[in-house]
Amino acid sequence: MQPEDVFELTGVSDPRVSPDGRTVAYVVWRIDKETNAYPSAIWTRAVDGTGEPRRLTSGEHRDIEPRWSPDGTRLAFGSDRGSKAVQLFVLPTDGGEAVRLTDRDEDVTQAAWSPDGSRLVFASRVRDGAYDEQDDAKRKPRRFTRLRYKYDNIGWTGDRPQHLFTVAADGSEEPKQLTHGDFEDGFPCWSPDGRRIAFTSARHDDWDISVVEDLYVIDADGSADPELLTSSDGACFMPSWSPDGRRIAFALYPAVMDDPKHWQIAVIDVATRERRVLTASLDRTCLPYPALREPIWDGDDLLFAIEDGGNTHLYRVPADGSTPPALEVGGVLIVTGYDAAGGSVVHTATQPTKLSELFAGPTRLTDVGDAFVRDRELIQPERFTAVSDDGTEVDAWILRPAGFQEGERYPAILTIHGGPFTQYGNKFFDEAQVYAGAGYAVVYSNPRGSSGYSEAWGRAIRGPVGGGPGWGSVDYQDLMAVMDEAVKRFDFIDPDRLAVMGGSYGGYMTSWIVGHTDRFRTAISERAVNQWVSMWGSSDIGWDFKGQIGEFLFENLDAYVKMSPHTYATDIHTPLLILHSENDLRCPIEQGEQLFTTLRLLKRQVEFVRFPAESHELTRSGHPVHRVMRFEVVLDWFERTLRKGDGA
Template sequence: MSKQPITSQDLRKLNVLNDPQLSPDGGTCAFVRQYITDEDEYTSHLFLQKIQDDTPEQWTFGEGTVSSPRFSPDGQWLTFVSKRGTQKTPQLYLLSLNGGEAKSVTHLENGAGQPIWSPDSSRILFTTSFEKGDLPSTSIDDKKEKQTEKSQPLIVERLKYKSDAAGFLDQKNKQLAIYHVDNETTEFITDEEFDHEPSSWSPDGEKVCYFSNKQGDDKLVSDIYLLDVHSKKDKQLTNGKGMFSHGTFSPDGKTVACLGHMKEFAGATHSKIWTIDLSTNETSCITEGWDMNVSDSCIGDIRSGQANPGPVWTEDSTSIFALASAWGNTELYQVHLNGEVQPMTNGQHHVFGFSIHEETKTAIIGVSSPTNPGELYALSLETKKSKQLTFMNEQLLKDVQLQEPEEILFKGKDGLEIQGWILKPVGFKEGESYPGILEIHGGPHAMYGNTFFHELQLFAANGYAVFYSNPRGSHGYGQSFVDACRGDYGGMDYEDILSFTDAVLDHCPWIDEKRLGVTGGSYGGFMTNWIIGHTNRFKAAATLRCISNWISFYGVSDIGYFFTEWEVGTDLLKDPDKLWNHSPLKYVNKMETPLLIMHGEKDYRCPVEQAEQLYVALHQRGQEPRFVRFPDSNHELSRSGAPHLRQARLKELTDWFEKHLQN
């Protein structure tokens, strides 16, 4: 049977694997499989697989979601977070590895998450939310059923009062709690008006490491803290001037490693690995000489919100495992305290997760590529060779035709080398002419790369050449490169994208330059708007969750009050003229390209008013844009929105370009 072109319906056939975790003996891997049900819901289940076996075993069933599986250090238990049946919030579950049913061990009104076992397996550190001074009941059943209340006004007294992920914020904050396995009790160990993000336990089980911003919304910092779990007293380890996270104790208990930076280039600053000597409080950056972003910067459209393992120590406390991204790939590295860096993986791929077991010299890595939605592999830390462990997407790959990208390296207008790729249309034939679609990523400090991207494959399946690049401002090419677009939105980044389009057309003369489309989301939406306000070379455009007006963005976005100055170089109070000059809306009278505008109603990152302004202005000057609004959808619509709305979005895109480019 011949393979078929991929469709939007195939989103429902994808299995997304996340959060691989090795057991203490190194013989078993736990992981989460997410998929879309026939009822249009996301469901995820817990799987366990022996490293030597060919097939995994499913351990949870039914409706609901599972996340964050974690083995107890003694190998007796597995904890995970799950929301099942009639539960309104996710709770912490405990499952004996000797057999039996999973048991919900928390019953908190605002749920539980982010579990971390103590070294002696007697306690589980986790998070829940409550308002300072209002410790919650540990049993939802103890809460009296609330009567239906009339809506009340929202009182706003803080700068950060909404979030794209959480909507409008109340007075609750993420707090730290401990579940005691032996006596089945829950203890709350923080009670502050700040959010707390847990990282690790000290080897003696006396302290926990967490990170938090305790300086208020207008101070954009994150610091590492040590908290004594008995006295409830904490100690700040970092200097209150940078962005630090994921503090993890070394096995010898002498050092904490963390990720972070000192905001030298604001939000474009590379994340680095730092160590903190607990005896002297001396902080050192061990990757100072490594011009890489120590993070997974690679973007796709099928996985969202995956856990960051942070720095992972070797047992001898001399080096650290971490992910880093460069030139379109994300790899696993071992970084020694002296700054020496060793790649543990090497390929045209995206390593999206890992778990290490040093005694057996084994790692489990999650790997995706443009033609692989993502599977788990057992990696030998000695030979660097890997063996595929799961085959969850094997059937889909047997059924659909996926295109391998071809890399295109080109020079920007000022000679800067830039990386891009092109997908040929499915069924490509020499001598025929094809339309092309330019995709522009968001961020802008993100990275297109060698990972699975359903939308790109869908365009290729519909007969388009699909080309995409990492213009200046993208991660993966050094600190000066990622910083190069700040204060210059619509400047040399725009020139890079046009230079890339020229390079693609030169390289692929079979692309019809009179049938080109352009699309992108977030920053990619901004750039789509900017492009059609400055050139008519594209026959059709689609702008997604876009920015059109930096002046209003400053006040309506959940990040506008700091992101505007970080990226454009000023804010409304200092230089509104500069904001307007960088706003695509200023150039609306020059926009002649047919435009599809798509936006989520509950997008608080790039609020829907950005689309509304553009739509009204285009209409007022006689254009006929198509405006599609998606209910109950935030900035993550394309990655984690309601499945039927994700499909509707893709249909709008493909129908729009078919109307304008295929005729």
Template sequence: MEKKQLRNIKAEDLYNLKSVVDPQLAANGSDLVYTQTIASEEKNGYSSNIYYMNTEQGQEIQWTFGKARNHSPRWSPDGKRIAFVSDRDEKSQIYIMNKDGGEARQVTSCLHGASNPIWSPDGTKIAFNTSLKEGETVSDQPEKDKKEKPAPLEIDKMKHKSDAAGFWDGKYKYAAIVYVNTGEVELVTSGQHDYHVHCWSPDGEKLIVTADLAEDQDFSFQNDVFLLDVSSKELKNLTNGTGFFGNISYSPDGKYLGMTGHTREYENATLTKVWLYQLEEGSLTCLTEEWDTLVGDFAIGDFQQGAVNPGILWGEDSRSFYFITTDHGSTAVYYGSVDGEMYPALHERQHVYGLTTGGSLNKAVVAISKPSEPGDLYHLTITTGELKRLTSVNAEFLQEVILADAEPLQFKSSDQWDIHGWLMKPAGYQEGDKLPLVVEIHGGPHAMYANSYFHEFQCLTAEGNAVLFINPRGSHGYGQKFVDAVRGDYGGKDYEDIMEAVDHVLANYEFIDENRLGVTGGSYGGFMTNWIVGHTNRFKAAVTQRSISNWISFYGVSDIGYYFTDWQIQADLNDIEKLWKHSPLAYVNNIETPLLILHGEKDYRCPIEQAEQLFIALKHRKKETKFVRFPEANHELSRSGKPNLRIDRLNYITGWFNDHL
């Protein structure tokens, strides 16, 4: 039989790929639900549906259908039902479905929708989050066919916009409870603050919520943990303004709260750690204080839709738990205990982006991705480390295309720091070929490239490019000193790490053509792309995405600008000289590299004026450049933007490098 000819992947294959996330095991350890998402060309958006599997039998059964976003499935305590969120009726609301079949039943009809369902221990109530403006009630219904007239927007606070939500419209996020049998909804928090609900106490009398109740919200960046009495609505602050905490879960015996967080010693560069709150003693202890490892999944990619950080997953003994860590280009599953034991349960060269145990100490289900594997679910026997594949959601597609793998690399920087990264070459590489090299730089800067699938990298290799991506100083995954090293030094040692990585691969890989180098990146990666072309002419082409070019204007226009420049550049408007020194725009006269500028119109994190300034400055100097504006797109364009715009973006990137390399 003739072997099937595989084809190269292309940007448009985004429509053929499925993302599988958020696995949830029931307490019986065998019933599993999870969410599959596809990019829909027809609706130019995303459709998500919930699937079920008995992990012992292995057959996948689709539980929801249609073009809506059905997601966040959560098992009832008795394992007979799931609650989930769906926008099938425009607004996202909570629905309940029986395991034995039948139609889903809507249980909330909140004015502005509902999210984050959490079952009470007795299964009679579901806690959730909803939003309201002052004067609105949770039972209000929207006025149908009412056309809103344009109105002035009054602003009296600095935190008045966010890249995710746009301009603040007066709504606050509250914790609420819905009674499953009657549909009655009760708000359990109030006031002019946002609350996020995390878990119930085992006796069902209390909820754990987080909030920042500081009076001056513009200058407060804490997230406190509160014990909320459901009957009296009384709040007890357990962390008292000491830091930023989240992902809280009760031990089954009700004695402990497990959580992740930090006390902001290095502002947003501080490593997240595991914390234990003992309820009887009222004491908070960091269990990983001496451990130079980051807790949680901080790997970045451009493919998975709706991955969930599982936080602390307790075992039935109320002393043991599991969690995810970010470490040296991979994410791992770790075991922990209230006595401070910590050791790996699964630590391979891969990206674990989902984890569920159902309360078991012996088995789990993990979601795993690798550079040439978009992502699937696996059954993990924790005692032996054995993995058994449960899903193959992209099997049919992967039989048609050829994907490139990533070779890990490591070298010593000129000042003897260990720098880690990867090199990809086209899957169809022929011995003796000389290839152009595209250097990719991640955003953050406190994030981490990982052993994970990246659609953008695959599209670049499919066009015949080698791709180099590294974790320079400032990246997560390599300890506190490493991640903090970029603060106050943007364009310093981080720039040197990237350039020395290029030198390293040129010296060690003969197939790279040193005269055909390209560079690209987004956000901080866009800043660094701009910085690089202003400081060297080694690159024949560059693509800067959602970038920063001017820290002076960034201070006042970004949703995070007024504090981010202080934390990261370590300067504000009282030190214009330092802000300008670290601004790529200051070096625009030096830029000779042809530069493509890509930016979203509704990017409030790195607003489009950053791109406009750079483009006009380059055109004014007769430099080779092109500016592409993406309508309706925010800072998340490459990850969760409109599918057609994501594809256009990828084709602009590959097209620019094809033309210039």
């Protein structure tokens, strides 16, 4: 795979089964080089695999989130056709023109049909009146009283909160706003009788300085204030009302400022408020990153996804908790979407050398990525185990270079995932394939602190306050052990030409590593946390890391200084490329600026590359042209400092 191949990527996502279980609607996305965008189309296919796939929308725009009407005769979907924002449309499934239901300044998302098919509920942001002024030089200043006023990849939220609306499915009336106030409301779902809508929000006093999110219900006509269902002792996410109307299933984060914890699947009795957790026995997080969707009712069971040792699998559990969760879809793969209706279960999934495709059980229903796979040499990862200093076993993978020849020695790149509570695993990973395609061996792993394993594994790097060692401790030992084992086990790796790189937490670990060892010839630190003291207030969620560090900055400044890679900048002698996005609100660009400033003043070999108009998500969903440029920058750096030996 070469950098330009980014423009050829495609895949299937968001499968939805028709109420009778016979047909599945899904999204096929692609990348358009000319428009520098991600257009997508909605398709349908018979669940039993008969006939050919049928395209319902043109794919010239971004058509997303197909949702079947209760009688299966219509599909609601979002699209940016004819608008700068995504609007809500309804399309007859037997042919005809789509009816546009909304005309909003902000995206319409999370649409759900009322049980009688007459209305839809959706979420959309509501702008402050100051946005009416188009000239920023004349615009009123923003005034915030809540701490959560911005969010990466979304922008300002304090003056454009997200609220719920309903609209007639035939387009006969304007949308009606249901929720109000300086709150964030989302993930609406209807009660089976159509009288109420459940949703998630934080509406308690000082909601902005806690990480609590609750379930609420509101009358579908908006005639009364929202009613609190849950007890404000964690985070509730993505509710799903049972067919009999008695219970609501949801994803539960069972802690406040005590991170990380495993997400669980829970149900609450609407009448008694009694809550039952169904998934604790798995000891795995039951909300993969990024989140796929709500738990789905399939009869008396619930379907949900978990992360497990580099895989994402689909599980089933009885809603009454009578038996433990059972595997529904497993294997060496990452499930990327799923649905169940009318007795049919479907899912989308990706594997290391296969793009995301649609399946009904073992039957593959699409082949959108076949041409991409067929026309390129994609490398199958080899899994191996490393043993850390204290005897802990760590899962790891290696990709051999494209065109690998026995007897040759190759430079190797250790790449580190973000999070830290995320996982590398068995999916198509464009970054690893591009680096392997350029002739490098690529090593990656799930050190302690990762998700996909026991909760104790994820919590192993909490601190340094409260008894845990903090970041840059056993995770550092695990990563060094992985590199040691790779060099020992795979004799084609040149031990004198090793590189390390990573983004976000992976960028943090890269900066930390080169401040604590000179074993790597070169390094790339991307969108990193380098200075916790400034990250505290400049990031959209910097203060929330008390849940991992153990105390707030003003309670223990020394802990934040000690855990900052910038503190050890004078010990960095490894040539370092710093990559950052100028619109990153998660790890703001000042994090890169600080490390670059110090290293340049120290006259170390350092370069700083800044991408305009990009957020923290550049490598995953940034503008395609910038994704290609980033690959070219990375490969140029490695060509100069790793392959040709221009490193220290």
